[in-house]
Amino acid sequence: MTETPQRRSIFPRLSRLMLIVEVLHAVAVARYLYFHVLRRGTKVADQSHESVAANTVMHNMKGVRRSIRRVGRSAVLIRPLSIIPRLQRRVPDAKVLSIGPRSEAELLCLASHGFRLRNVTGVDLLSYSPRIDIGDMHALQYADDSFDVVIASRVLGYSDAPEIACAEMLRVTRHDGYIAINTGDLQPDSATNQNLDYKPGSDQVYSSLAAILDLFGDHVGHVHFSNDPSVETGKQRGPILVIFRVTKNQTGAN
Numbered sequence: 001m002t003e004t005p006q007r008r009s010i011f012p013r014l015s016r017l018m019l020i021v022e023v024l025h026a027v028a029v030a031r032y033l034y035f036h037v038l039r040r041g042t043k044v045a046d047q048s049h050e051s052v053a054a055n056t057v058m059h060n061m062k063g064v065r066r067s068i069r070r071v072g073r074s075a076v077l078i079r080p081l082s083i084i085p086r087l088q089r090r091v092p093d094a095k096v097l098s099i100g101p102r103s104e105a106e107l108l109c110l111a112s113h114g115f116r117l118r119n120v121t122g123v124d125l126l127s128y129s130p131r132i133d134i135g136d137m138h139a140l141q142y143a144d145d146s147f148d149v150v151i152a153s154r155v156l157g158y159s160d161a162p163e164i165a166c167a168e169m170l171r172v173t174r175h176d177g178y179i180a181i182n183t184g185d186l187q188p189d190s191a192t193n194q195n196l197d198y199k200p201g202s203d204q205v206y207s208s209l210a211a212i213l214d215l216f217g218d219h220v221g222h223v224h225f226s227n228d229p230s231v232e233t234g235k236q237r238g239p240i241l242v243i244f245r246v247t248k249n250q251t252g253a254n
């Protein structure tokens with residue numbers, strides 16, 4: 001992470017106002033109405049990788065506005081991320097990739113926790129926002145080692161090949177950077193699925209924290225934060241969360 005001279009800007013302090021969730025909602029809704037409704041700027045990936053689960057775009061398109069109100073789902077990962085001791089001091093300069101933010105709310109949540117919005121990039125199969133690139137987590141358009149932090153909250157459940165998506169996350173994260181995952185609760189038998197007449201995610205079941213970490217092989221360094229519901233209940237109920245430091249060999253190769 002390169003140290004940049006601190007500029008006197010009031011924006012970082014203003015962005016802290018978005019810790020008040022109503023303020024964050026108001027900003028996110030106003031920008032959604034401007035870009036999606038007024039500018040009709042919503043785009044969808046015209047091609048996606050064969051590993052994208054069926055119905056992914058159709059299902060998520062329906063939930064864009066709703067996801068603004070559900071920013072707490074991203075905050076459970078962003079809050080612990082923002083207080084990792086090794087990262088804390090450098091948070092404003094950290095380059096962050098948010099995979100699958102769905103709306104700008106997740107990006108604004110990162111800003112409210114000290115990450116600088118201009119250093120935060122979103123990538124999704126659908127986007128109404130100039131801050132969210134159209135792209136696919138199975139074939140990311142970014143160069144190797146581009147980001148200090150990669151966050152993928154409730155996205156892996158839409159992949160039929162999570163090993164490809166995780167290899168891509170590793171590729172774009174620099175050595176000593178951080179990957180933050182929330183598997184979400186999009187399991188094949190979840191209540192969400194039962195109320196729909198189609199299957200919104202893949203058949204993949206994430207049953208333990210170890211299964212998630214296995215996807216990243218020997219690139220998992222220190223695990224800073226985790227929550228594994230299977231440890232408490234013996235059954236996977238609810239999302240598995242993990243934030244770990246990425247280790248790569250000295251050549252930077254995966």
Ligand SMILES: C[S@@+](CC[C@H](N)C(=O)[O-])C[C@H]1O[C@@H](n2cnc3c(N)ncnc32)[C@H](O)[C@@H]1O
Pocket residue numbers: 052056057060067070073074099100101102103106123124125126135136137138152153154155158159
């Ligand atoms: C359930 S939403 C998660 C929203 C937010 N991150 C959260 O935690 O609430 C899943 C998002 O992942 C996106 N997504 C699914 N598959 C993707 C892929 N292959 N590449 C990029 N984004 C993807 C969807 O379009 C959707 O916006």
